[in-house]
Amino acid sequence: MEKYKVQVTTRKNALLLIAATMLLIYAGLVFYRGGLPELPSFIKGFHTGAFIGFELCIVFFLVKYRKASKNEAELKKMYIEENDERNAVILQSASSLSMVIILVGLGIASVIAGFFNTMIFYTLMAALFFVLIVFFALWIYFAKKI
DSSP states (O other): OHHHHHHHHHHHHHHHHHHHHHHHHHHHHHHTGGGSOOOOHHHHHHHHHHHHHHHHHHHHHHHHHHHHHHOHHHHHHHHHHHTOHHHHHHHHHHHHHHHHHHHHHHHHHHHHHHTTOHHHHHHHHHHHHHHHHHHHHHHHHHHHHO
């Protein structure tokens, strides 16, 4: 359990680093906004909402990890949850199906967008190619690993 406690501490430190980095980047971009192109208010609102949501997720996990670090029973419970084979199978099944749905959805959306706007078409195609590259890279990686 001591090894897992170190792992949780490492996660907490990584999350703190990520949260601080995101805060600095966001604050820097907001401060420097005058030198950037003018954005519609919807995009500014989306940026703010995404940043706040991201930071809240990090705070949630930080609280969870801190609570588990101070309580041995909570740490053991979290360890069991993470290493439960049923959860791993459920996650793997959901990931496989979602990957297929994402690939098909991006493919269909890019074909439809091609009839209306070339910029959206190229954007969706780039997203599709990115997802495919990540998928095949991970497939090759895990095929060699196993």
